Amino acid sequence: MRLFQTSIVLALLSLFICPVAAQTGVSVSPPRLYFEINEGHSSTQKVVVTNVSTNHALNLAVSLNDWAYDLKGENITYAAGSLPNSCAGWITIKEADKYFSLKPGELKEIEVTITTPDTLPDSIGAHTALLFVTQMNPVNDMDYRGTDIKVSVRSGIKIFHKTVWAKNKRVEIKNLTFDKEQKNIVLTFDNIGTLWCDGTIYTDLLNTETGKKIPAQQIVFYTMPGNKRETRILLPENLEKGKYTATIIMDYGIEDIMEVAELTFSYE
Numbered sequence: 001m002r003l004f005q006t007s008i009v010l011a012l013l014s015l016f017i018c019p020v021a022a023q024t025g026v027s028v029s030p031p032r033l034y035f036e037i038n039e040g041h042s043s044t045q046k047v048v049v050t051n052v053s054t055n056h057a058l059n060l061a062v063s064l065n066d067w068a069y070d071l072k073g074e075n076i077t078y079a080a081g082s083l084p085n086s087c088a089g090w091i092t093i094k095e096a097d098k099y100f101s102l103k104p105g106e107l108k109e110i111e112v113t114i115t116t117p118d119t120l121p122d123s124i125g126a127h128t129a130l131l132f133v134t135q136m137n138p139v140n141d142m143d144y145r146g147t148d149i150k151v152s153v154r155s156g157i158k159i160f161h162k163t164v165w166a167k168n169k170r171v172e173i174k175n176l177t178f179d180k181e182q183k184n185i186v187l188t189f190d191n192i193g194t195l196w197c198d199g200t201i202y203t204d205l206l207n208t209e210t211g212k213k214i215p216a217q218q219i220v221f222y223t224m225p226g227n228k229r230e231t232r233i234l235l236p237e238n239l240e241k242g243k244y245t246a247t248i249i250m251d252y253g254i255e256d257i258m259e260v261a262e263l264t265f266s267y268e
Contacts, residue, residue, distance in 0.1 A: 025052040026060065026102075028133055028155045035114045035161045042115040047157060049110060049133055051102035059101050059137040062110065064088040067130040067158065071230050073222060077130060085224070087127035087161045090114050099136075114161060125166040125194030126225055129159040160196060168193040169254055171223065176248060178265035185216075185233040185246055185263065191223035198222045199252030203233050206245045208264075214239070216246070241268055 027050040037043045051058045066078040066086045080088035097110040112131065138152040170193035177186045191197050203216035217234045233248075243266050250259040 026050070026058060026133055026135060026153050026155050027052050028157055030157070032158045032160065033112060033131075035159070036164055037114065037116055037161070038163050038165075039116050039120050040118040042113060044111050044113040047110045047112055047131070048107055049102070050107040051104055053104050053139075055104060056139045057101055057103050057137075058135050058139075060099070061134050061136050062093055062098050063132045063134065064091060065130040065132060067128060069222065069224060069227055069229075071228060073229060073231070080129065083128075085124050085127050086129060087114060087116075087159065088129040090116055090127075090161075091129055091131075091159065112159070114159075116161070120163065124225075125162060125168065126196055127161040128224070131157045131159060133157075162195060166195055169195050169197045169252060171197050171199075171250055171252055171259055173248070173250065173259045173261045174228075176246075176261045176263045178246075178263060179232070180268075182232070183267070184235055185248075185265075187231045187233060187248060187261075189229050189231075189250065189259070191225055191227040191229075194225050196222070196224050197252050199250060201231065201233070202249040202251065204247045204249075205235070205239075206247070207240065208243045208245055210240075210242065212240075221250075235267070239267060242266070 029048045033045050033047070035043050035045070049060065064080045066080055066083040066088055068076050068078065068083060070076050080086065092113045092115065094111055100108055102108060132154055134154040135152045138150040171189050172192050173187065173189045175188045179186050185203070187201065199221060201219040201221060205214040205216055207214070214236055216236055219231060219233065221229065221231065223229060244264070246263045246265065248261045248263070252258070
């Protein structure tokens, strides 16, 4: 593997999406809230909750949790305030917005306020929380096979906080290997910055015997500071046997900076 840093973001972060039956659902918008305020300040943003059900009134409750990504980039939830980078304890919601009912098609605005402490640790540049809107009254519905089921839906909004001067976004490729058994490329990388860092992994394959260039799978990634990530890059179907050089480019939206690595392997 050869690693490069070259001069030459997506700031889209994943959200939790709940399964929704054909006639029952709750929509929240936007799916992410970004707060950029310094110590000892407050900021308020609004979330719109809509009952998209056609027949059922929904009794809804708002709650807070923590969340993190695992090694594969999947979302893991935790109790509010349990993670070092949690900002759940800084968030306030009006009592009238914590429990409410919506008729079919009705919507409600919820105010989400963050008030930061007077001092923040320099070692943590990004803080997060997760706001859940949960249906408290399960209703009768049918799944796609026509089977009667009880449905209770939940939708989540990721909340991010940073100070105004926090700027350090950085990922670093650690290893690049070819898995002969599963016939895919294994990329490991770390978020070594102090902020969330998100972008796209681009892969190009060069058949060194024929000179043919082939694009491979593009992968959108999301990371938080300190994350270690393992990602498998699928190779194109019906790829010809031969010797290849794979070029991996990680573009995370920082002008003139991206991570690049190369891997030479035999595909048999």
